[in-house]
Amino acid sequence: MTAKSLRDTAVTLSHGGGGKAMRDLIEVVFTSVFEPDGMEDQARLTADALAEPGAQLAFTTDSFVVDPVEFPGGDIGKIAVCGTVNDLAVGGAQPLWLSAAFILEEGVEIALVQRVVASMAREAAAAGVRIVTGDTKVVGRGSADKIFVTTSGVGVIPPGRDLAAGHVRPGDVAIVNGVLGDHGATILAARGDMALSSEISSDCQSLNGLMEAVLAAAPHARAARDATRGGLASALNEIAEAAGVGVVLEETAIPMRDEVRGTCEILGLDPLYLANEGTLVVFVPEAEAAAALAAMQATEAGRAACIVGRAVAEHPGRVVMTTLFGGTRIVDMLVGEQLPRIC
Template identity: 60%
Template sequence: MGLAKTRRETCITLAHGSGGKAMADLVAEVFVHRFDNALLAPLNDQAVMDWAGGRLALTTDSYVVDPLFFPGSDIGALAVNGTVNDLAVGGATPLYLTCGFILEEGLPMDTLRRVVESMAQAAAAAGVQIVTGDTKVVPRGSADKLFINTAGVGRVPEGIAPSADRLRPGDVVLVNGFLGDHGAAITVARADLALESPIESDCQPLNGLVSEILKVCPQVRAMRDATRGGLATVMNEFALSSQVGIRLQENALPVRPAVQGLCELLGLDPLYLANEGKLVVVVPPDQAEAVLAAMCAHPAGTDSHIIGEVVADPVGFVLLKTAFGSDRILDRLVGDQLPRIC
């Protein structure tokens, strides 16, 4: 059933940008319905196509995070790293980025310079070049300070084809570190909370880590960076795409005590909080230990963990084995716990 039939909405709401059920309905009903083609159909974070005797990956993303600067990072580094990571989890080596700026009249020039310098530093750290772009200025009140769009292109080696629809029962699920840091950092920045243990965003490029994973396991089933909607949303997307079940172990999920405490205080769930430097990896069972060792040896994966496995049933569901031995269903949220986190 389409968006109008299931949600009866006539206007866009913040929930439509959340990564949850409302956004999935919007994408399926409005965008996929009109743009349908073979490259779009897998609904990965990038499209992979044959080009000039090789394979290229293409992705695009827009960044509207509020505030522009937050503990550990800012909108500029986020725009570069987010696009680099969307290419990397498709198995691509990121090469070139574009950047488009929507600037609100009255934005301080020093703010723009600071953001652009951050982008330049992030691009250098990720080994990519920003090669073209565009700038538009809108009247005061027509935007919120500064929005950025980035697109990226990368090269995909032969034999590398991770995709959300390739999971098989018995496969092993890994994550490269603590969950929910970015969403928690944005929450702290917006509320101006004073915490004994500061929380910083995990914003970082993941292409170097992915390169090490692919060296030991070219047969990786799927990879995705757990941004909007967090780990739980990615797991649901994988389960539905591959028509399998996924079982996670609660005691294996890495969450910082400060993030867990903040979530308990505010009624949030860290499994749905956004990350900007975490990827979920699914690999064949006989490759899991080698992949874990490779991840732990890389600076972006020192806190990597095996967190679960793919199962045959129940199809399309994600189950969390709790510390009490019971199963909890991790469904997709309709909206998001926190809007405008990226």
């Protein structure tokens, strides 16, 4: 079946009614792109990795409501795949399968939905995962905002891997794989509310390949977090609290574009709290830091990787930054939301 089989150019309530219109929408827009095995009410999954003694299943789920739906560097579909893949990868899992559920607002252009679905398929292929099952619902005008996407992911943690925030110890080194704040600044500019112009694009990307490279080079890596909502600051606070260690950041080491710094200065935002969609922080023992950094920098997603700080025994549960002027300031967990509908 081709797209010409759909007579409508926009989603109608009949596309969520369970009849022929819904079947046509699913076949034309979704299954023709994702190509699942059959049309049962569940995916049936097998993988050699599951048979390895000591292997563990990892499972995660997330919903995505980004505004605008499309933006420089990505869209809601790409974020949905990257976000779920990265949530698995930072736990040491090798992502294998995703589900995708769509809430569509009555009146949304079918062409927009098709672009989002095509973007998801491209990113899934790039990340080496399959979208194997899903669901579609249609709600009336004003009950949603164009498209909401919920994705769940399943992966396998190979035997011997045990990444967890509580494993971080004083002396461990914190490494990020790239510049910070690009996604948050991109979304802010794309909304057009403040007449900001910028050439920045979202950093949205899947990081499972990068994590595999890090774990091969630094097999005793302690923990990793993707710095999404709440930014690097919130990710580090979560780790510090879970491990009962302090974290010291070096402001001079924080990788950030001048455009992002400038946007934050104009609007009074702290760039450490800006969202990222392709940036993670990993803690590794000091003896493995050089190898982990080199492994990151050898990947496309980690060319700008750098060491930004370390875990310390002092001030447990707290993140402190050494400033450009040689002083220190507390970097607390984000309170509230700097920018809503960011992912």
